[in-house]
Amino acid sequence: MLLIYCPYCEEERSELEFRGAGDAHIVRPSNIADITDEEFEEFFFLRDNPKGLIFERWRHINGCGRFFNAARDTVSDKFKLTYKAGEPKPDLDAAAPAAALVETYEATESNAK
C-alpha cells in the first residue's frame, strides 16, 4: 500500500484515503465541439503509459476531498513529489533531489545505502 503526501493536508496518509484519477496535465480543448476525431482520440484515449516517471492526479477523497498532482516512478512505485492542482508541471531534473516525501525502509531502517 502506498503512503501519499497530501499537499493540502500537508500530511502523509495511507492510500486507502485516496483515489487515483488518471494522468495529470491533460488539457481539455476549449473548442471540444470543433476538434477532429483524431484530436479527440488524442485528448480522450491515448496515453503514454510510461515505464518510469509518470505525472498523475490523485484525490484525497476520504480526507480533504481535493484533487492534487503527483510525480511517481511506475517501476518502484515511489512518489517523487506531490503538488497542488493548478501548479505547473515541475521539472524534476532541475529540482534538487530533496528529502524523500515518502519514508522508505531503506531510508530509515537500513544501513544498505
Added chain:
Amino acid sequence: MRKYSVFAVAREAMRGHKGWEAQWTSPEPRKEYDVIIVGGGGHGLGAAYYLAKEHGITNVAVLEKGWLGGGNTGRNTTIIRSNYLYDESMDIYEHSLKLWENLSQELNYNIMYSPRGVMMLSHNVHDQQVFKRHIHANRLHGIDNEWLTPEQAKDFCPPLDIAAGARYPINGAALQRRGGTARHDAVAWGYARAAADRGVHIIQNCEVKGIRRGPNGEVTGVDTNRGFIGAKKIGVSASGHNSVVMAMADVRVPLHSVPLQALVSEPMKPIFPCVVMSNTVHAYISQSDKGELVIGAGTDQYNSYSQTGGLQIITHTLDAICELFPIFRRVKMMRQWGGITDNTPDRSAIQGVTPVQNLFVNCGWGTGGFKATPGSANLFAHLIARGEPHRLAAGLTLDRFRTGRLIDEAAAAAVAH
C-alpha cells in the same frame, strides 16, 4: 520432434529417462526473419505456431525479454470461459474455447484443460438481471450458459454458503459448464515446442530496445540486446509492456498498465470442484490439480510496472472468500504475486493493423488474456499473414477509439477491475 505418448513414457522408463529431448531449441538469431513476434507469452508463441501451421510462414522468430511463461502467461489464475456479452467478445472468446477443447491433442502436449464449469454468483436483483441478460445473449450466440437457483449452485459447489443469514446472500448463479481451467505454463511450453518443431526460432533473454523503420515508414527490424535483427513484419504482443514497445515505433496506444494480483493456498485434498466468481464482492477461486486454492484479487488503482500490488487488494478478496466459503477460513496462503496487465478504456482487446506499415499489435487483453490465448494467437497469425484482420476479430481494431465503435465490455467482465 519425438511424439509424447504412453509408449514414450514406457520406453524411457526402461532406459533411465535418458532419451527425452529438449522441448525447443535456442538457436542463434538469423540476420532477418519474415516475421518477428515481440513477446514470448502464450499469445506470441501461439501466433508463431499458427503462422507456421496454417499460413506456411516458418521463417519466424519469437523474441522474449525474460523466459517463456515468466510473464502473465504464468501469473494468471488460469480461468477459461466465453460467456461475454457483446458479439465481438463472444466471437473471439468462443473461438478460443473451441480451440482449448482440442489443444492438448493438437499440440501433443497435456495442457490439462479441465471443463469443470465456471459459476458466477448473483447476490442481488441487479446481478440476477445482468446475468440473465448474459445468459440469453450467450444462448442466442450458441454459447452455453444457464441459470441456477441457490440450491442448484450449492449442489454444484458444496463448500458454498447459501444460508439466508450469510454476509453476502446468494440468490442464484450463472453457470457455463464448458468453462474451466488449464495448466498455464504448459500452454506456453506446448506452443513453444510445437512452433519450434515447425522451424520457428524461440529466442529468450532477448529484449527489444528499438524498432527500425525504412524510407517509406515501414518496419525493417528491431534493435535488441543481441544486436539488430531484420524483419519484414513485426507483431507486438508484449502484454503489460505493449505501450513501451509501441512507443519505439512512435505509436501511442490507449492503454494503461496496472498490477493484478493472485495468490495460492497450501495444497489440500480435492474439495473445490469448479471455478466460482463473484463480481459484486470481488472474489474468484478454483482449486488446482496440485491441491492449492487459486485465488484472484483485483487491480491496483494506479499505473505500475512493479509486478507487485497493495496488500489491501488481497485482503479485500480474502474477506469475500471467507464469507462465501466459511470452510476456508483457516486455510493458509502460501504464495502471492502480481502481473502487469494492459487495459483499454473499453476493456476490450485491440488486435489489428497500426498506422505503421507491417507493424501489427495484439494488446489490451487486460485482466482476461489467458482464456483468449489460443483464439487470439490464431487470429493474430491470420492478421500478420494476410495483413488484415480475420472476420472474428474485425471489431477489435486500434482505430475504434477514433471512430467511436467501442466495445464496452466493462459491464460484462466477470469481476470489475
